[in-house]
Amino acid sequence: MPGMKKSGDMTVGIDIGSRTTKALVWNGEEVLSRSMLSTGWTPEKSASVAFEKTLQTAAISPSEVKRTMVTGYGRGSISFADESVTEITAHARGVSYLLPETKTLIDIGGQDSKAIIIDDEALVQDFAMNDRCAAGSGKFLEFLALTMELSVQDFSELAFSSKNPMQISSICTVFAESEVLSMLAEGVAREDVASGVHRSIALRVAQMAHSLHPQVPIAFSGGVARNRCMIREIGVALGGDISVPEMPEYAGALGAAIIARESL
Amino acid sequence: MTEPRQIDFRQWHRLFQQVPDRLVEEIRYYRHLPQAEWSQYLFPPSTHVVYGNRLLRKLKFDNSQAALRLWGFVMSEGERIYRARQAGMKVIAVMGDLGAVTPLVYSFPNIVAFYPDCLWWTPFLMESRELFDEAGQLGLGEDCCFVRASLGAFSRKAYFPKPDLCVGTVGATCDDMATVMSEAEQLGVDIHYFELPHRHDGDTDKTALSGYLENQYQELCRRLEQATGETFSPDRFRETVQKVNRMRSLIAEIKDLSGAPAASPMGAVEMMNMEFAALSYYGDLDECLAVLTEFRDLMKFRANSGQGYQNQDLRLVWVTPPADPLLMNYIEELGGRVVGSEYLIHQTTPIIDTKKDPFEALAEAHLKATLMGSSAYRVNLVIEQVERTHADGVIISGVFGSSHCPYETAPIISALRQKGIPVLSFDVVAPGKRRLQSQIFNRMEAFSESLKARKKRRAG
Amino acid sequence: MHELYKQIADAVVAMQKDDVKRLAEQALNEGLPPEEAIEKGLAAGMTRVGELFASKEYFVPELLVCSRAMNAGFDILKSKVVEGKIISKGTVVIGVVDGDYHDIGKNIVKLMLEAAGFRLVDLGRNVTAQKFTSAVITEKPDIAALSTLMTTTMDSMADIVLALQRENSDVKIMVGGAPVNEDFAKSIDAHFYGDNAREAVIGAHELLGITI
Amino acid sequence: MPGKMNPRERWSLLLIDELPDRPPVYPLVTCHAARVYNCDLIEYCTDGRILAEAQLEAQRLYGHEGLSVFTDVGIIAEAMGSKYHLREFEVPILDSPLITDTAMIGELGPPDPTTQGRLPVYLEAIDRMYSAAGDVLPIFAFIPCPFTTAAGLRGVDNFLMDTVLEPQAAHDLLDVSLKSAITFCDECILAGALPMLVDPLASGSVISRTTYSHFAKSYQQKLIAHLHRYDLDVTLHICGDTSNMLDLIPQTGADLFSFDLADVDSATDAMGDRVRLVGNLPPHGLLPSSNLSVTQGTNSIMEMGLKNPKGFVLSTGCEVPIRCEAQKLHTLINIGKNARYEEVW
Known part of the structure; x- marks a missing residue:
């Protein structure tokens, strides 16, 4: 990459999401270490634990870190960080690094989802966010998995096996739950109900993305991007192939670390 | 003259020590009345903080005397309307008219007009749900636009005196407003319905619409004669309209100055206060002119001498700036400056022809108003403004539940995107919803990051 | 009643500490019984002060200054009082x-x-x-x-x-x-x-x- | 119930010469709040968070229409250096005054309200109350007037004697006390409170009209003039008997007069066209007396108060006794809340 500092200058990116906090050490070429833990009620504390853990893993001392950049919803309360950046910019930067061709990025996190249009020079051109309600986020998925008494992992695997996703029309978590329960009571196949839930999220996200006139290639990041069924449904909803970067939940932290290094 | 700076209410409190006593004593409203203690209004924001306007603790204000005067004038409007009644003046509420009928109202002697719709500001200013909850109890809940706060105010009877007449517009206007008016009528308010004709596109034959509007104005004039016991005087009308035209040109001039190339010469919140003066002149046309003239002179001085705020480089046009002024401060904190605005109050902008028959002139000016035109017409105006002000991006803020927002916002966004103009759009959230508000802040920050990155790239 | 007692009382009422002291010394020099000077001079003066206080002509500041004058006289007179000559009322x-x-x-x-x-x-x-x-x-x-x-x-x-x-x-x-x-x-x-x-x-x- | 004004709205109307639906009801619930909140007085007087929470708790219980920030009248004198006695279960009280010799006055200056004495306690309490309920409840910060602060600096007896024996020294001390009051008022305003000036020692029970005019009134007047520069409406509270100086009160410029022992009718006669009255059920009336006598006393005060042309606030003549039974205060407040002005809207 042009303008990159020589390796050895290490930066740390920390992404404090509503559900999990991720931290990693970056030396300009590779990720030296990563750590992830639950954010809980004290973002400041989880951020510092994640920071210490990832430094420990990389076997470096805090004084060797040139700059620490935080992102994510909890970034405002972190006093030990040098700078902060929004998760929109951070995710776009991280994914552009991992999958440089990306034009459209879908990110689904614990509490929100976003669609980001990335221009030819890896900058955010436009974005849309859904952060008003749980529908369209990892939280919605978790809730309905719980309704069907499944772990999120099993829920998505079950959904992936379905060939005939049901249509879930409710976008409100509470109504969606009763819709799911009544379908199950009517004897609809469990996998079809589960994939229906995935599809409903994918449709909401796609609807948001459509207003931005998305172009291919499309990438998908965030914790939910590990969900095979969701990848498939997003692809169907957006009408294109979906690429998922390696370790998609770390895309924000990586982006933050890269931006930190660029600003050295 | 001090360097332009945005300061908080604490700093204004201290700076106020340096304002000469003479000015505090001199600057007054209702100069035609015997001067009472209450007519002074040049006071710092801390005064209004003590009286419960909690948002002022978080806002940044321009450090000039002209801006202080503007704030003082705006913040004293509520009291001023009460004082008007105490002094025997007639009080006319003008709702939903977007500034069209006020010139006619003010051409009657011994009269003030006020704009109850602006009470939407109060819940934000006080960071309080009181007026919204009050409206909610009367049946106007969260699905209604923020103007429902004015219903709360009608019901509480503590924000303005009972109007001698309330002129309310119906027809091609906000439905929420009409709902508020019908509820207010239940509370015993005397309402005269002024019907706005349907929106037109530029090519429509306007003769029929004009005749229709003239009738509406004549009807209103008769109602005002009844309410005030005075006869309409064309001479006084011309005199008033000359002042109104002066005010409209002043506002246009000030808006142009806000785009000064070197640096932002004025805060977006002050600009909003200034633009809203066009609606009902904050209850005192003469003093309002004096306030705006001082304000214009200051901005002219700053623009000509290249003075302005530092580190605000992103040029933005804001479409329907929000009820929550904190957001305007915030974009400035992020390095943005608002070089243009596009409000719904277009009826306040055209110059009224003083040579024509009064009612014909009013109708003609009314039809020039952009909101009388189609959405597409308004879209073009926004784009034209973006190009004229060399804006880097556009922010559109709307109100959830407001009936005009959806069909105005969507076409503007889509047109801007097609032109490759970056746009951020969101709905303002009512006070007390911290999580939602912090999400808006987040989007604004992301928007400013992307605009900055682009600017940096363009710069090489 | 000895004229001096009246003068002492007047000086107490007039808040004149130095006058009270001088008059008290004078009373002793003239061989007047100190307990009588206390009762008919100082105490009588304070009784009048009390009346002025009750009738709201004197207030706390004046009362305090009067008592300061009285105490100055009392300090001079009490040392000469013969044991048992002043009987407490209770x-x-x-x-x-x-x-x-x-x-x-x-x-x-x-x-x-x-x-x-x-x-x-x-x-x-x-x-x-x-x-x-x-x-x-x-x-x-x-x-x-x-x-x-x-x-x-x-x-x-x-x-x-x-x-x-x-x-x-x-x-x-x-x-x-x-x-x-x-x-x-x-x-x-x-x-x-x-x-x-x-x-x-x-x-x-x-x-x-x-x-x- | 729709249409019911909140306390902020009621006060706002009153302050612009509009009669609200009824007079605000604002008994001086000060340290009594500590009892409602069940905390030790020393905590109440030294911890802004506790003071704020206790005030809010008491307001929730009684529904009276204003929050009061007050512990003791020595607050400024203490911050300037006088020693106050702080002990469990007690309100702070002057132990040893700072100025033992009038020659020391020249070295005095106003305190820093953000660091000195317990002034930060007030500021924290105001800030918390304002954030919690400032939209619906006015917050009154009780600021001791220069006369009372001077007494706290010099010792009450000494200061009162100074007014007779060393008037110039008394004025010098009053001047610096005025500066301190102004400094503290400014900070209280910035925290969100409306200053309420209290001058218990300037009472007609303690000093004469003449002393009041020369040593108290002129400084009250200067302090009020400072606050008027911000267009704030100022309440002046004087404890004890003020009946012989009612005619002097308007000269202070006070917008509201809160008084103790004088009757509302006489006060109305003396200043009703210029000053809003705040009063004045005697606190002893809230102690062992029967509910019936609270009812009768309050009714008669309310009847007189409603006639004051500039408006009226139903209140107690002085602080509500710490051990006042809740029922008595409820009785007073209910009577206030049932009163009505003729509707003018």
Whole structure:
């Protein structure tokens, strides 16, 4: 990459999401270490634990870190960080690094989802966010998995096996739950109900993305991007192939670390 | 003259020590009345903080005397309307008219007009749900636009005196407003319905619409004669309209100055206060002119001498700036400056022809108003403004539940995107919803990051 | 009555400390009995001050300055008083009730009672029921005088009156202070309520059946 | 119930010469709040969070229409250096005054309200109350006037004697006390409170009209003039008997007069066209007396108060006694809340 500092200058990116906090050490070429833990009620504390853990893993001392950049919803309360950046910019930067061709990025996190249009020079051109309600986020998925008494992992695997996703029309978590329960009571196949839930999220996200006139290639990041069924449904909803970067939940932290290094 | 700076209410409190006593004593409203203690209004924001306007603790204000005067004038409007009644003046509420009928109202002697719709500001200013909850109890809940706060105010009877007449517009206007008016009528308010004709596109034959509007104005004039016991005087009308035209040109001039190339010469919140003066002149046309003239002179001085705020480089046009002024401060904190605005109050902008028959002139000016035109017409105006002000991006803020927002916002966004103009759009959230508000802040920050990155790239 | 006594009294009323001192010295030089100079000069002056206070011509500042003048004279005269020549009219235990530290009123009453010939035991301020009752046991006073200035401590007063009466039903209780009134005094079974220091002096005499 | 004004709205109307639906009801619930909140007085007087929470709790219980920030009248004198006695279960009280010799006055200056004495306690309490309920409840910060602060600096007896024996020294002390009051008022305003000036020692029970005019009134007037420069409406509270100086009160410039021992009718006669009255059920009336006498007393005050042309606030003549029974205060407040002005809207 042009303008990159020589390796050895290490930066740390920390992404404090509503559900999990991720931290990693970056030396300009590779990720030296990563750590992830639950954010809980004290973002400041989880951020510092994640920071210490990832430094420990990389076997470096805090004084060797040139700059620490935080992102994510909890970034405002972190006093030990040098700078902060929004998760929109951070995710776009991280994914552009991992999958440089990306034009459209879908990110689904614990509490929100976003669609980001990335221009030819890896900058955010436009974005849309859904952060008003749980529908369209990892939280919605978790809730309905719980309704069907499944772990999120099993829920998505079950959904992936379905060939005939049901249509879930409710976008409100509470109504969606009763819709799911009544379908199950009517004897609809469990996998079809589960994939229906995935599809409903994918449709909401796609609807948001459509207003931005998305172009291919499309990438998908965030914790939910590990969900095979969701990848498939997003692809169907957006009408294109979906690429998922390696370790998609770390895309924000990586982006933050890269931006930190660029600003050295 | 001090360097332009945005300061908080604490700093204004201290700076106020340096304002000469003479000015505090001199600057007054209702100069035609015997001067009472209450007519002074040049006071710092801390005064209004003590009286419960909690948002002022978080806002940044321009450090000039002209801006202080503007704030003082705006913040004293509520009291001023009460004082008007105490002094025997007639009080006319003008709702939903977007500034069209006020010139006619003010051409009657011994009269003030006020704009109850602006009470939407109060819940934000006080960071309080009181007026919204009050409206909610009367049946106007969260699905209604923020103007429902004015219903709360009608019901509480503590924000303005009972109007001698309330002129309310119906027809091609906000439905929420009409709902508020019908509820207010239940509370015993005397309402005269002024019907706005349907929106037109530029090519429509306007003769029929004009005749229709003239009738509406004549009807209103008769109602005002009844309410005030005075006869309409064309001479006084011309005199008033000359002042109104002066005010409209002043506002246009000030808006142009806000785009000064070197640096932002004025805060977006002050600009909003200034633009809203066009609606009902904050209850005192003469003093309002004096306030705006001082304000214009200051901005002219700053623009000509290249003075302005530092580190605000992103040029933005804001479409329907929000009820929550904190957001305007915030974009400035992020390095943005608002070089243009596009409000719904277009009826306040055209110059009224003083040579024509009064009612014909009013109708003609009314039809020039952009909101009388189609959405597409308004879209073009926004784009034209973006190009004229060399804006880097556009922010559109709307109100959830407001009936005009959806069909105005969507076409503007889509047109801007097609032109490759970056746009951020969101709905303002009512006070007390911290999580939602912090999400808006987040989007604004992301928007400013992307605009900055682009600017940096363009710069090489 | 010797002219000098009147001059001493006048000087007390006129708040002239130096004059009082000079006149007291003069009285001693002229061989006048010091106890008589105290009673007919200083005390008589203070009685007039009390009247001026009651009639709202004098207020606390003036009263304090008068008593300062009186005390200056008293310091000169008392050293020459022959033992036993001054007979106390009775003993008064005085204090500001529990929770209250405002002692302006109490000090004035104390001043006036002393000037009128009572022996005063000053318990100070913030005096608990327990402190009051033990003083009643050790000092065997004729009167207990309770004062309060704060509305917030009026109920302490009620508690103390109750405790005192349980301990010694003979002791006469007088109360006073800005927030207290006749009705309140009655309601807590006090024997006397005085609106001001002069009334307190009169009341103390009345309670003990002494004619002034 | 729709249409019911909140306390903020009621006060706002009153302050612009509009009669609200009824007079605000604002008994001086100060340290009594500590009892409602069940905390020790020393905590109440030294911890802004506790003071704020206790005030809010008491307001929730009684529904009276204003929050009061007040512990004791020595607050400024203490911050300037006088020693106050702080002990469990007690309100702070002057122990040893700072100025033992009038020659020391020249060295005095106003305190820093953000660090000195317990002034920060007030500021924290105001800030918390304002954030919690400032939209619906006015917050009154009780600021001791120069006369009372001077007495706290010099010792009450000494200061009162100074007014006779060393008037110039008394004025010098009053001047610096005025500066301190102004400094503290400014910070209280910035925290969100409306200053309420209290001058218990300037009472007609303690000093003469002449002393009041020369040593108290002129400084009250200067302090009020400072606050008027911000267009704030100022309440002046004087404890004890003020009946012989009612005619002097308007000269201070006070917008509201809160008084203790004087009757509402006389006060109305003396200043009703210029000054709003705040009063004045005697606190002893809230103690062992019957509910019936609270009812009668309050009714008669309310009847007189409603006639004051500049408006009226139903209140107590002084602080509500710490051990006041809740029922008595409820009785007073209910009577206030049932009163009505003729509707003018």
